[in-house]
Amino acid sequence: MTSETRPYPHRRTVGHGLRAWYGRGPRRHGEPIAGRTVSYVELFYDLVFVVLVGQAAGALAAQPGWRGAAEFATVFGLVWIAWINGTLYHELHGREDGRSRTYIFAQMCVLAVLAVFTGHAGNADGRQFALTYAVLLVLLWWQWYEVRRRDHVQNRSLSTPYLAGLLVTIVVMLATSGLPEAPRLAAWAAVVLGWVVLGSASVLSRAPGRSYFQATGSLVERLALFVIIVLGETVVGVVGGVTETAADPLTLLTAVLGLGVGFGLWWTLFDVVGVREPRPARTRLMAWLFCHLPLSGTLAAAGAAMVGLVAHAHAPRTPPPVAWTLGGAVALGLVLVAALSATVVRDPEELPSSRLALVLGTGACAVLAVAAFTPPAWLLALVVLAVLSGTWLTTFVPRPLPPDAA
Numbered sequence: 382m383t384s385e386t387r388p389y390p391h392r393r394t395v396g397h398g399l400r401a402w403y404g405r406g407p408r409r410h411g412e413p414i415a416g417r418t419v420s421y422v423e424l425f426y427d428l429v430f431v432v433l434v435g436q437a438a439g440a441l442a443a444q445p446g447w448r449g450a451a452e453f454a455t456v457f458g459l460v461w462i463a464w465i466n467g468t469l470y471h472e473l474h475g476r477e478d479g480r481s482r483t484y485i486f487a488q489m490c491v492l493a494v495l496a497v498f499t500g501h502a503g504n505a506d507g508r509q510f511a512l513t514y515a516v517l518l519v520l521l522w523w524q525w526y527e528v529r530r531r532d533h534v535q536n537r538s539l540s541t542p543y544l545a546g547l548l549v550t551i552v553v554m555l556a557t558s559g560l561p562e563a564p565r566l567a568a569w570a571a572v573v574l575g576w577v578v579l580g581s582a583s584v585l586s587r588a589p590g591r592s593y594f595q596a597t598g599s600l601v602e603r604l605a606l607f608v609i610i611v612l613g614e615t616v617v618g619v620v621g622g623v624t625e626t627a628a629d630p631l632t633l634l635t636a637v638l639g640l641g642v643g644f645g646l647w648w649t650l651f652d653v654v655g656v657r658e659p660r661p662a663r664t665r666l667m668a669w670l671f672c673h674l675p676l677s678g679t680l681a682a683a684g685a686a687m688v689g690l691v692a693h694a695h696a697p698r699t700p701p702p703v704a705w706t707l708g709g710a711v712a713l714g715l716v717l718v719a720a721l722s723a724t725v726v727r728d729p730e731e732l733p734s735s736r737l738a739l740v741l742g743t744g745a746c747a748v749l750a751v752a753a754f755t756p757p758a759w760l761l762a763l764v765v766l767a768v769l770s771g772t773w774l775t776t777f778v779p780r781p782l783p784p785d786a787a
Contacts, residue, residue, distance in 0.1 A: 407474040410536040429492045436499035442688035446702030452503035457678045458573035491517045511558040522547040581667040614684025615643030622691025635694040638762035639687045645769030657725040669724035676717040683710035698755045708752025712745035744772040
């Protein structure tokens with residue numbers, strides 16, 4: 382049989398396949414993939430952040446209260462900034478090829494090392510956390526620099542502020558590795574705030590035709606999946622609390638009520654704002670994106686509070702640090718859901734954002750009030766669950782059932 386009569390006359394070699402699999406490079410600015418869905422490698426990538434969030438929440442569970450919350454918010458903010466940078470790179474420039482997979486796996490390796498130091502990043506392991514975080518940013522900087530090298534000439538300037546911001550952050554993180562605990566945490570908090578403020582300003586200041594950031598369906602889904610990851614800390618916290626004490630009826634009752642609080646948070650969040658496209662105005666788009674940072678943090682903090690809540694099921698009163706951590710997290714979560722409702726597309730039959738804010742704000746005040754009284758753990762969880770149920774019932778608008786649900 383001659384080469385002309387073979388079914389596959391131009392048989393691909395391994396070398397040809399590897400060059401095609403690794404040699405295409407990242408997508409340029411303005412080259413979206415229509416109809417793209419979240420890939421399995423992205424879901425695998427997010428699993429590493431389950432460990433990071435768990436480590437940060439574990440530190441808050443061990444030290445609830447204002448200081449622990451401040452350390453948690455700072456470390457969680459850095460974790461979220463790392464996640465959104467990796468997520469947006471793949472969303473805007475990644476491909477389903479070996480090159481993108483290799484970069485994602487390289488990030489996962491660094492993130493796994495980072496997770497080792499996350500639990501004590503606020504104190505003993507702060508130096509190691511800062512140095513490892515800087516290595517992660519160097520890898521991200523190189524990925525974004527490759528985009529700049531391949532970009533069309535007129536779009537290369539789009540990457541300049543971003544690359545400069547990454548370089549500044551790398552320098553700051555390296556510098557903080559030699560600082561005492563308090564100044565180091567203050568510098569890290571400034572890094573998180575800087576990314577939110579300057580990142581939003583950079584996108585908002587561009588001409589409409591020069592901004593390629595879009596809230597695609599895959600990005601909306603990815604943010605919702607991250608919210609589910611942090612809500613999973615509620616289950617982890619409840620189980621952790623039960624393992625610290627005897628699994629007697631009162632402890633198990635408190636645990637079930639704690640799970641109910643987690644379910645109530647999920648129910649309110651996903652019925653009001655979850656998996657909804659943001660409004661097209663760029664100010665609403667940026668508010669929608671960056672509101673997910675504090676929202677995700679508060680949900681993880683509520684999960685961390687479950688450890689102390691269940692562990693003190695037999696105490697006559699919930700310890701104030703635990704009560705305030707849980708109450709503050711749930712209250713802030715309700716406020717942030719109200720804020721997010723003004724940024725997403727909602728059904729005209731649903732409550733307008735102003736009335737929704739009033740309902741959820743009232744619920745937040747009620748949660749804070751009961752937390753101030755530090756009732757027994759089971760009663761605190763029961764009242765918080767009742768408030769979440771009441772706010773949901775007040776805001777609930779039935780949606781048409783799908784045809785197969787009839």
